[in-house]
Structure formats: structure tokens, C-alpha cells
Amino acid sequence: MRPAIEAEGVSKIYRSRDGESGLRELSLHANEGEALALLGPNGAGKTTAIRGLATLVAFDRGTARVGGYDVSTEAARVREHIGLVGQYAAVDEQLTAGQNLRFFGRLRGLARRFAGQRADELIEGFGLGEAQNRAVSTFSGGMRRRLDLATSLVVPPQVLFVDEPTSGLDPAARRDLWESLRALVRGGTTMLLTTQYLEEADHLADRIVLLARGTVVAQGTPNELKTLVGPPCRPGGPRHHRRRAELLAGSQRELRAGPPGRAHHHGHPAGRIGDGSGPDRRRSVIGRDHTGRSDTAQAIAR
Template sequence: MTSSRQPPPAARTESTEPAAVEAEGLRKSYGTVRVLDGIGLRVERGTVFALLGPNGAGKTTTVRVLATLTTADAGTARVAGHDVVAERSLVRRAISLTGQYAAVDEKQTGEENLRMMGRLCGLSRPGARRRAAELLERFGLDHAGGRLVHTYSGGMRRRLDLAASLVGGPRVVFLDEPTTGLDPRSRRELWQVVRELTAGGTTVLLTTQYLEEADRLADRVALLDAGRIVAEGTAAELKAEVGGHRLDVVFADTAAYLRHASRTAVLRSPGTLTVGLPTDGSAAQVRALLDEIDPRRTDVARFALQTTTLDDVFLSLTGGGSRTGDGPTTAPPPGTDARPAHPTETAHA
């Protein structure tokens, strides 16, 4: 069952300064399928805001509405101080959007791609050349600027794609699952680029299925499920909301596991006969839980206390309750091509 829990009041940060992104009551349906069901969010300037959720949660649709590529059925949104409907052209001048696949021309060199984007953004030829050189150096691609893009690795293409999106100096950058399919080294390189962007005052709204990514990068995280934001706050606040720790109990046999699998849990693993229970981590509560579960000392084979992760937050607040089902993941193993369920349009607005 999907949780209808709303973010606690303490999780919201009020500010008198205009936000980089503001949305209220966004709704969007395709036929009888409601994709967004009253989305509201606020992203402060110069921060990283992560929209976290599984495929189909509404992350990409939210980004498309904010980036003026899709019109919401209801609700309002402002980006960089401009209404996304009434001032669409002003919004597009202030943003860039990078989707799940690199939108670069493989038959051109890296430098030619950036110079082309510079000319499209209205720069003079000398200006486009200077901007291309600056971005190639900034993204560690100056040694490969003269090479055709089809010779680039996946991580290099991703960096070039992001560099192209920054040619016009956007105030707000939308990154829609930018590390999909990247190996761990390339993923970490892109994380560093995002940190540098916000250090320079750029606002980043990031969508991701990777919990580690949100945990490491985001100043605030919104958990999106079935078109609704079910929780919002810092990573630490969200972890504290589900207990701060998790007690993993391994049962002695299948019968014992089945007797306890219906408990409110953040993890259920039939294969290992494990149930993960939220706890504050104190010795008193751990003892009480074990006594409640196994008063005769016959059902529990062993147990371990774990620190709560965003994975646990997701599974608890969306009612997933199993790591074997669909949902966010920490990161695919090296060599895995983690492709999304459907392609997403990539554009530099």
C-alpha cells in the first residue's frame, strides 16, 4: 500500500529569498493514468535537490513540466523567478536539461560540439571558441577536445554532455538520471562536477534511482511515489524518521520467518529468512524487540544492528518492504548496463 504520509513540518525550510524552483499542486494525467498527483516542492538557490523514486514514480514528468517541455493539467510552477507557462521563453533561457542519454554529435569532436552549442546560444565565433576551451578544461576533457566523440568513453560523453548544457551559463540545471549506465568511476567523476556547479552558485535538481547518489549529493531529498511526494527533508532527517537504525533478524527456519514476516519492516528477505525492523538503536529497545519476537529463544538464529540508509527510508515510507522488488538501488555492479524502462528525451533548453 502506498503511503500518503506528507513531509513533517520540521522538514520544510522556509526562506524569504526567492527560490530557484517553486511548484505547487502539479497534476498530470495521460488518459486514465495519473502521473503527478499534487506535487509541491521548493528548491533553494545554489543547492542540490534530489527527486528520488522508482521507474514510473513521476520524476521525469516533474522535470519536463519544470523545464517547459510538458504542460501540467493543474498547479503552478516558477523556475528562476519565471512562470513556466506564462514566461516559458524566459525559463528556457535560464535553465539547461540533461537527460538519461548523452545528446552529443558523435561525428564531431568534443570542441566542435561545444563551439556549435556556443553559436546556438548566441555567442560570437571567438566567444564560442573561448567558451569551448574553458569548458573542456573545466571538465577534464582538454586532452580529448580534438578527438571525435565516438572515441570517447561513456563517462567522457557524459561530461561533454553536461559541459554542453552549461555553455549558456544556466542558473538552474536539471539532471534527469544522469548517471544511468555509468561505471562507478565515471559516476563519481560526475558527482564531483555537480558539487563544483553548486559551489559556483548554480542550482541543481537531480532525479535518480540511486540512493547513494542522493545521499552523497543532495542538500534536500524528496521521495516520490506514485505521483506524490511522500517525504521530504535532508538525508539525515529522513533516516531519523524511520528510526535511525535497523535490526536485521535472521530466523531459524521458514516457519519462524513466516510467523514474523507480516511485521512492519524495512526489509524482508525470504531467501535469507531475514526481517529488518526499524529501531532507535538503543540497547533497551533492541532487547525489547528480541524478547517480543522470540520470548522462548527458539525462533531467532542471529541478529545484527545496521545504520538506517535511504534504501530503508524508501522501503518504509512507500510500503515496499522488500529489497527484491522494484525500487531505487545503491548502484549497479561494475560492468552492469543499468538501462531505464523507457527512453527519456534529452534536450539542452
């Protein structure tokens, strides 16, 4: 199957008086019709990765292709094949849902009649019919997020980038948006999303890339990563917070063990724990005890 998203050793470093931040030596791929999640805390480099792949910023080094086009030398062709849902609303709050969608349709080159037809289809598909004549400023957070998603689909994209899709939404709105995103993937859209929540990545993604301080800590299917980190604990409880702190501390120790992204095992990038594609299960480069568990897994299982 042909990859819809490919990145090899891409980096984007931001320097300030407080030090360096950004993305270091990221390698990933997502096949056509697959959902890939970038999972990590604030500052892990998730948004930087999406901005680079969507051609909004230039990577300092490395290569990346989206929809078969190079993000550096063929940026205009990349933009023709992608949709982007950022962290913040990109719609005009003074316009109605229909007016916003028709406006985006015209920006994407649709004729007036077709832009109107597409706006009507999206309003119905995202359950915004009863509010279509209201100004967006009166919408709830969930309704705005659905409209954001709808605007990215005015011209159906081959690849959809979604940055923190449910941040700030209540549980009901969150579930509704999850179902909308899964329906897009079932329809053949390739999706790359960012999130801070393992539950969300588990629900939406076929594979997950775990980032910490701009570097890949591990990659794999949701089940592979859950095996790595051990049994679940109650969110918000003392054990949850202790695990989170120990995971981050363990990740930082692993990153300091050598140049980020340079360690390989049999020619494969550091931190990859498998891509779910058969018997070739590659071990992570992070340390393991006699039980086969990583140092990080031991820490957060306590």
C-alpha cells in the first residue's frame, strides 16, 4: 500500500534564551486510509510536525512527502490534497455556518452554485441544520469544532491533519467528533492527528507515535503501546500522576543516553516498537529488564 504521508529525519528547532524546542529527527509514515496519532504532552513537537507536513513552516532538515509530493519543493501540490483543522477556530464568528462554508468553497475555487450545494451537504452531514442560519458566535464549543472540521472538507482531501481535535470539549461533543473523524477514515481519508490523551489516540488511531521533548520515544499500534506502559490506572488519581511523572522522567533519561533519533536497531529508527505488519516485531532501543519490559514500563507499572 502506498504511503500517503512519509517523513524521514525531519527536524525544526526553535531557539530562545530558555534553550531549544521543536522537533528532532522525526520519521513516520501513514498509509492511504490509515489514522496515525502523534501523542505527547505540550511542547512535545506535535503541532510543529503538523505545521511542517502541511507546508506552513519549512523543516530545517530531513525529507517529507504528502500525497506523493515533496513538502519542500512541491508545496502547492501538497496543499491541493490536504485539509487542516487547527487548534483554534478558523471560521468567521459573525457569519452563519452556511455563509462560512460557501466562503471556503469559493476560496477553494468552487463555482457559486457548487459551493452552495457542498455547504448544504456538510451542514446536514455534521448535524448543523437547526443552527445553519445563526451566527457562529452563538455556537457551542462542539458545534464550532464540527464546523471547523466541515470547512476542511469543502473539497474532500486525500490527507486530513487535525491538531488537538477535542481540546476543551465536553464528553458528549467529544464522542460526536470522534465518530465524525472515524467515519472519514472509514471512507478512505488518511488522517494525522495530535492529542495529549491516550484514550483519544486509542479510539481514533490505527497506529500511535509517542513524542517527548521533540523526539520519538516509541511507535506502534495502540495495543503495543498499552503493553509497553502496563495496566491502566484511574485518570486524575495519585497513581496516574505518579506514572505520568515517571514516564516523562524515563523518556528524558532515554533521550540523554545518545544523540536524539540516531540510535538504530537492525537499520530501523530508534524507539520503534513495531508497525503491526506481521511477525517482524522490532524491539525498542530503550533498556529492558529480564522480563522484556522497558525501563519506562517498569517505572510506570509501579
